[in-house]
Amino acid sequence: MTFSVHGIHAGYGRIPVVHDLGFEVAAGGYLGIVGANGAGKSTLLKALAGVVTPHAGTIRLGDEDFTGVPAWDRARRGLAFVPESRELFGELTVEEHLHAGCLRVRGRAKRAERIEFAYELFPVLRDLRRRAAGRLSGGQQQSLAVARAVVSQPRVLLLDEPSLGLSPIAVSGLVESLTRLARTADLAVVIAEQSLTVVRELCDDVLVLNLGREVERGPAAAVLTRTVIENAFL
Numbered sequence: 001m002t003f004s005v006h007g008i009h010a011g012y013g014r015i016p017v018v019h020d021l022g023f024e025v026a027a028g029g030y031l032g033i034v035g036a037n038g039a040g041k042s043t044l045l046k047a048l049a050g051v052v053t054p055h056a057g058t059i060r061l062g063d064e065d066f067t068g069v070p071a072w073d074r075a076r077r078g079l080a081f082v083p084e085s086r087e088l089f090g091e092l093t094v095e096e097h098l099h100a101g102c103l104r105v106r107g108r109a110k111r112a113e114r115i116e117f118a119y120e121l122f123p124v125l126r127d128l129r130r131r132a133a134g135r136l137s138g139g140q141q142q143s144l145a146v147a148r149a150v151v152s153q154p155r156v157l158l159l160d161e162p163s164l165g166l167s168p169i170a171v172s173g174l175v176e177s178l179t180r181l182a183r184t185a186d187l188a189v190v191i192a193e194q195s196l197t198v199v200r201e202l203c204d205d206v207l208v209l210n211l212g213r214e215v216e217r218g219p220a221a222a223v224l225t226r227t228v229i230e231n232a233f234l
């Protein structure tokens with residue numbers, strides 16, 4: 001199953017921010033979206049999640065057309081979005097977040113299996129399962145936000161700047177967990193990231209944006225060259 005995005009134009013109100021963007025990610029694949037602050041990475045992800053309505057373009061997962069489908073229905077159909085702001089509930093515990101994440105998974109045993117899967121991916125969360133999210137560190141909160149998305153058994157996972165504000169050690173832990181996720185799930189992952197290290201370690205393909213437009217797109221090794229990156233981040 002391939003997640004295919006074509007000709008996306010999106011912005012806020014009438015103001016255009018991203019122009020004619022597209023890519024394909026197969027299940028099991030990781031795509032990185034890189035670019036300077038304000039390049040349009042978050043806007044593209046929001047358009048894919050349905051939080052922002054695209055002005056034009058198509059979004060498909062296999063045979064299913066997601067274009068024009070409301071955000072809640074995209075989520076129901078397996079498109080999970082972890083925004084930069086994480087959107088956790090400070091008073092709820094780690095385990096309560098994971099239960100909430102898998103409300104749509106049928107059957108108590110299956111839900112327990114999904115939560116166990118999340119703890120295997122993010123072992124640090126197991127020890128913290130009774131702790132309120134508001135009392136977790138930034139890295140632990142980020143792990144929880146990704147874990148909550150993963151328990152819903154998504155077919156597409158959209159991650160907005162997962163390494164933002166994390167220490168190098170926390171970033172390594174997150175990269176390790178996301179690498180493990182790729183080996184165990186039938187899932188297409190799209191990661192908007194400022195950290196080229198994270199993108200190099202995780203992503204097969206990369207889309208480089210500058211001022212809302214594609215600068216370059218293709219296999220990570222070919223795209224993440226000095227010239228392309230310098231031009232995009234100037």
Ligand SMILES: Nc1ncnc2c1ncn2[C@@H]1O[C@H](COP(=O)(O)OP(=O)(O)OP(=O)(O)O)[C@@H](O)[C@H]1O
Nearest residue numbers: 012017035036037038039040041042043044192194
């Ligand atoms: N809610 C909004 N209303 C109006 N303009 C917005 C809004 N959010 C973002 N923008 C504008 O859209 C452009 C792209 O922003 P976006 O957040 O998509 O970039 P980004 O590449 O994700 O940046 P960063 O790496 O800083 O998060 C910027 O010029 C920004 O000012």
